[in-house]
Amino acid sequence: MKGMKKVWANDVVVLGEHTLFVLTSEGECKLQRRLEYPPACLAVFPAARSGQGAACNIMVATSTGYLMVYDAERLVWSARHDSVPAAVKVVSVGGLAGLVAILGEDGALAMSYLGTDPPTQVVSTASEEHLNFEEMESEHRQLLNVIRQHATEKPVEPQDQLMLRAQIPQYLKPAGEGEGEYDLDEDGGQGRRKAVVGRIFLSYSGVSDIEDVAVAVQVPEPLQAEASPSHVAKMRGGSSGGRTPTVVELKIYPGVACLPCDRTLSVSAYYKTASGEPRIAHCEVQLPLCLFGGLVPPVKSAAHKITLDTNKDAPQLVNVFEDLFASSRDAYLDANSGVNVMSLKYFSGEVVTTIVSKNAGRYRVQSDSEGALWLMMEELKERLTAYYAAADDEDAEPLQITLSDHLSVEGLHRSIDAHFESIEAVNALHQDLELHGRRFRAVQKRLLVRFKDRKPEPLSHLEALLDDTYDKIIDCCVRIDESTQEMLSRAREVVRSCHLFLSLLQCQFNLSDKQIAFLKKFLNPQVEHSQGGHTWEEYTESSLTYLLKAHLSKSQKDTISFGGVSKMTGTGKLKKLISTVVDRFSRGIALRLPS
DSSP: OTTSOGGGTTOEEEEOSSEEEEEOTTSOEEEEEEOSSOEEEEEEEEOSOOSSSOSEEEEEEETTSEEEEEETTEEEEEEEOSSOEEEEEEEEETTEEEEEEEEETTSOEEEEESSSOOOOSOOOOOOOOOOOHHHHHHHHHHHHHHHHHHHHSOOOOOSSOEEEEEEOOSSOOOTTSSSSEEEEEOTTTSSEEEEEEEEEEEEEOOSSOEEEEEEEEEOOTTOEEEEESSEEEEEOOHHHHHHSOEEEEEEEEOOOSSOOSOOEEEEEEEEEOTTOOEEEEEEEEEOOGGGTEEEESOOOOOSEEEEEEESSOOOOHHHHSHHHHHHSOHHHHHHTTTOOEEEEEETTSOEEEEEEOSSSSEEEEEESSGGGHHHHHHHHHHHHHHHHHTTOOSSSOOOOEEESSOOOOHHHHHHHHHHHHHHHHHHHHHHHHHHHHHHHHHHHHHHHHHHHSSSOOOOTTHHHHHHHHHHHHHHHHHHHHHHHHHHHHHHHHHHHHHHHHHHHHHHHHTOOHHHHHHHTTTSOSOOOOOTTSOOHHHHHHHHHHHHHHHTSSSSOOSOOOOOOOOOOSOSHHHHHHHHHHHHHHHTTOOOOOOO
16 A cells, blocks of 8 residues: 555555455454445545545445445445446546546446546636616516516416306206206105206317316205216317317206205316316306295294395395296295295205385395305395396496394304314314224233233233223214214304305495405305314414405505414304404495405
């Protein structure tokens, strides 16, 4: 080992199958390192530095083509070569030091350089220049303008797209007359069931054909829907495909399980373009009222009442709800032809009544069930707006619907409290189930130990404890199932209460449809449950806090901090936030919509 420091002059480097040794001249082991790879050869070269550390570096070539450089026991460099070295050495060629000469197993000689290419040019230092702040500010303004343009511009829709359109009949027809009401057997012929049959039109504007278009339909509870066919094997492109839409038959069946929580039909179609790009087309349509109930003789007594005032003379309900009266029997019309009142009975059994004042444009919607009011409220407002819009009276003032009574939030508060209590009950039962499960596994382990022992001790009633724990687990599972159903039922009450609250809020403070749609993003009338995740109450509390700070405050702030979603221990803060929203509207604070 020539050229080394004195301490390394007489040392011996030994490369074993899996170990690297450095021995002194007396045979003592100076260094030993366990290698995690099969070595092929090694080379020792002087370390081109001064100070602490080994006097030379050791380069080990592996059978996988790697070169490992060690400074004593520390790995300082690693590189990969194209071939497996049979011999390696660090040499100087042409005045350039540090080249690695590698002799491959096939006899090929290669010269390599560790790391990057050696520097061939000297980097010159740039001359110091003064910064032009005016030019920088001008460039910054130009960039901001470009960003604003891209943020405000709508994305360009692709030309080859699938368009959906749903056509749903607005009234029921006698059975057997094509589109409309059909009598179908339910549960193997027990009873008769009705269905409304609509159509979904699929139009493709692309040039190339698309295959395997999947059509999915989602209807709110308690309705059921069936699309036939649910898969379209092929849709032709070009001009012929654009002119002739594909028709999918849609059957919607009423249900009796619960009151409706929504009335929106959602249709989606999934397909892939000719290039393999996945796409989804989507459309929504409002379902007719006939799917949720039918007319019955008037029921004038009710526990919950809502009175609406309008600036128009009240029309006959027969003209507003033509579809419902057309599907009812003639005997009902003859008996109530002079009374401007209508009672709708949901298929779940609840009855909601609409009474029209004789002298003024006043309407009263009432029912024994508070959850039955929201759908009739929405239908009445929409139908009155459409009725007066069809009159084509340009000089007349637009229809205004106001709430004559005070806006109450007690119903929404009660439903939120009940739902939150049911969530707490379900979570407590899951904790009990986890506790019983751990106890059951612990008893099982003890019994297994006793059975495997050659001289087992008495069971000490462990088998009785096992049976008792098993019974508790079964009982807890049954209670979880019952509590979950109760939680879902109370979640539906929250949804219906939110719909009713937003509808009354719109009437009380004359809010537009855009403002109500914006409020639904914060007081979302859709309740979902996830085990171990955040609840609807927690999300709503965080959303309303941000709404009051950013969009419903006296002064507009530039930056609003979002505190995030946190766990709740009670509903007091959430109910206070809802009351604060009503209070700020009553004080005349306008809702600021995002630009």
